[in-house]
Amino acid sequence: MLTPPQSEAGRFTRTGKLTSILGTAGIYVIIILLLLVGLGIRQLDYLSLANLRSILQAVSLLGMCCAGLAFVVFSGNMNDMSLPMTMALSGMMAIQLIPYGIVVSVLGGIVAGTLVGVINGIMIGKFRAHPIIWTLAFNLVLSGLVRAAWGGSQIYPDTIAGQNETAQATAETFNLFARTYYFDGALPLMVVVMFIMFVLAQVIFSRTTFGNKLRIVGSQYEVARMSGINTERMVMTAFVLCSLCASVAGIFYASLTKIGAYSNGEGYDFRALTAVLLGGMTLAGGKGTMVGVFGGVLVLGMLTNIMTLIGVPTFNQYVVQGVVFLFIVWLNNYLEEKRGHA
Amino acid sequence: MNGDTSAAPATRTAPLALQMCRVSKRFPGTLAVDCVDFEVLPGEVHALVGENGAGKSTLMKMLAGLFGDYEGDILIQGDKQHLHTPTMAKQHGIGMVYQELSLARSISIYENLLVGRLPKKNALFIDKKKALIEAKALLEQVGLGKIDPRLDVAEISQCEAQLVEIAKVLGSEPSVIVMDEPTSALSSEEVKRLYDIIEQLKAKGIAIIFISHHLQEVFAVADRVTVMRDGKQVGTYNIKDIDTEFIVEKMVGKSIKDFYCTRHPVVTDDVMLEVNDLTRWGFFHHINFKLYRGEVLAICGLAGSGRTEIAMSIVGAAPQNGGVIKIKGEEKKINSVSDAIAEGVAYLTEDRKVVGLALTQDVRTNVLAPIIDNLASGPFYHPARHEAIVEQKIEALSIHPNDPERLVGSLSGGNQQKVLLAKWLATDADIMILDEPTRGVDVGAKQVIHDTILQYAEEGHSVILLSSDLPEVVGLASRVLILREGHLIGELGIDDISENAILLAMNGKGEHVAC
CATH class of the missing domain: 3.40.50.300 (P-loop containing nucleotide triphosphate hydrolases)
Structure with missing residues (x-):
């Protein structure tokens, strides 16, 4: 068949930066706008250390999830819908293992959560299951398993520790994770962990073979395969990294609330994806940076913060978050279509 | 004219x-x-x-x-x-019967035949009885009277599907x-x-x-x-x-032969690649050929003859059911494209937009894609450090504009194809399989690509050219193999290569065909 030589110039902008209005630069413009709104409401109080800290601390769990989820989105697999149960599972496992010491507890939680990513990776990377359908179904399976395993009840670090004094001390340590601050309370440990994750993720994206291969896998799977890239392993690794980060977030969540429950990670699937997409990554994959994703996380955090300040009720906040999500997904599709990728 | x-x-x-x-x-x-x-x-x-x-x-x-x-x-x-x-x-x-079938495989024949004009009983329900009678009448016109129109298209053979396609067109009573x-x-x-x-x-x-x-x-x-x-x-x-x-x-x-370079690289006796008895059931059977150092070997065949499939099996991107591949005399097992790259075999795919290039990435990312592991130090790899390789290729192939950070999708078709060639040249392969290397590119880019291919062969490498552009084959190839329905049916030496000879041979009429 004849394929007429058509000019493609114009269907793509020169570097693609312009098409992504909410690219790295754009998201920080929004942050400044939100800062101004905040200043308008609370005057200089808004920029107080306490408020900035509370914004950062509030987004740190979401940020950890996003640092991992970014790999999945970047690889062109859209979202990890099993994020909530990964968080719940790692938190509950860590609490359950408190009697065996803090090291076993934390490692156990991380291993349990990461295992979710290994299974996701095998199913999606090797057997090419649909990422959304598979992780959604697997999330349901996990929530059933978790409820069956713990008889549908919540668990608490101090009750699990029982009367044993060393175990009680371990429970204390566990609860302290989310309450550790550096520099006179200015810098929470959770925020430090989130920052470390973002820096590592950025290095992996830009300076490792894995990150650079993942970029090609994400932008065109078949091209990667025909370029000699082990596409299966790349996708598997992306899901494993995603679950690893979610497990850490899950442990902090359990430590913060002092509760291990199957509902621990609820809502993190969509909130994390919203932040990642706000940060300039695309559902099609292969685009975006961690600097941008961090901006996306901040915007979502500040939005929540401002809504709380002006007294928007929690349920109404969900509506706003949902609308932001729908908008960003629409924008994503719209820009892709404009770029001729429909 | x-x-x-x-x-x-x-x-x-x-x-x-x-x-x-x-x-x-x-x-x-x-x-x-x-x-x-x-x-x-x-x-x-x-x-x-x-x-x-x-x-x-x-x-x-x-x-x-x-x-x-x-x-x-x-x-x-x-x-x-x-x-x-x-x-x-x-x-x-006007009724169009397309090459690619336009039938929906998972719905029934009669729904396909009457798509958009199913007879209705009333506002809600279709008149299935009437629809079946109409469908039957259409099928009879194409000799499929015995087929049940309620079957799904997926359940009938490809030939029958092609005939249903014609029946569907007949339904709109074309002239x-x-x-x-x-x-x-x-x-x-x-x-x-x-x-x-x-x-x-x-x-x-x-x-x-x-x-x-x-x-x-x-x-x-x-x-x-x-x-x-x-x-x-x-x-x-x-x-x-x-x-x-x-x-x-x-x-x-x-002949527009003057436009093509007619120089031919010196072919030596060194066998670079030997393919013995290569078979993939249903696609190609008992393929035997040798590729010499400095040679541009063209494999010509009509659409569906199995050219692309042979290349895919050689580089490990598709399975094979038997046969031996020897590279420089040594038998090699190639199970994936990365094995092929490691053995010095590069395969420039046809259809650059789907399997060739990541259009949303820049030139640098695309050119370096197959050699990330070679350039890496341990797990670390920093693309910007290997700018020299990219710039050298941009220069050699005169890719315009000469900006490694330009998105490939924003380049013209000709320049995209040059980037694709640059990507595979960057692997320093000894053997390059080129599948339609100049499809849909302008004359200028074609010239550059042809020059580059010949230069590559002259440097002591070997090329397998799969092309349906016959003037291109005549201009570049030193030997032509004729492929027909998955079998190699003949060979044209350098003195016999002409467009007429190739076309006749592909249609099973040539004198040089040794069946």
């Missing part, structure tokens, strides 16, 4: 089924169809032939209403019509049916069945435009033939007055 006298239609009394008067279609940079006069009589089978890129498909797409902005007039049954949309074309009695390579999916027995159906349609006074690369089919079924070349009409001939050699000569025309 009508240098040859057109054959006069037998009778002029009835209005022409179709008349295209001085039609042209312009794409940015090219005139795909250049002032063509094309007419078809009622009840005539009119074959349309030409090499790839001659403008056949574009001409037919105009007729199908896919281009609103053609120049010239189209007359159907003597009335001037503007065919701006596919629906308009359909309404005016002209265009068949674009209708036999590409059919076995020779099934082709005969198609001929019978074409005879029946002819008897009903329906005009048929028949496009095929298989010239013997043209002689078997057509009444007249129009030859196209470079977007222009070469001439229209009565099939009785001509033979295969005549058509081939007209298709090829005065």
